Amino acid sequence: QVHVVESGGGLVQPGGSLRLSCAASASWDIYKLGWYRQAPGKQREWVAAPTRAGTTNYADSVRGRFTISRDNTKNTVYLQMNSLKPEDTAVYYCNTNPAYLSWGQGTQVTVSS
Numbered sequence: 001q002v003h004v005v006e007s008g009g010g011l012v013q014p015g016g017s018l019r020l021s022c023a024a025s026a027s028w029d030i031y032k033l034g035w036y037r038q039a040p041g042k043q044r045e046w047v048a049a050p051t052r053a054g055t056t057n058y059a060d061s062v063r064g065r066f067t068i069s070r071d072n073t074k075n076t077v078y079l080q081m082n083s084l085k086p087e088d089t090a091v092y093y094c095n096t097n098p099a100y101l102s103w104g105q106g107t108q109v110t111v112s113s
Helices: none
Strands: 004-007 010-012 018-024 034-038 045-050 056-058 066-071 076-081 090-095 107-111
Touching (some): 018 107, 045 066
Parallel strands (some): 010 107
Antiparallel strands (some): 034 090
8 A cells, every 4th residue: 555754844933834745655646645634632634635627625724825736756745835824733644535545644834933
């Protein structure tokens, strides 16, 4: 089974930007991968999910601020996050939608001044 490894998280001030990476363990259809997050005390929620039409749906809370991109040569999916808010603080994961891969360890994003 394909495994994913997330990276790129960190501490950023409100209004700042981060780019997260999700590397797949083998050559795979990375267009199936989207992003999720789990804030402290909350359930995991999807953030960005690819559609069968080849587009991407974004959660209302991040639309216009977050963007998915992909590099097939590196089997990697990225999440560019701009205009970050404290409520974006969470552990971010990548997976298919619905999720059927084993969850990675995630990457922590903390938005705080």
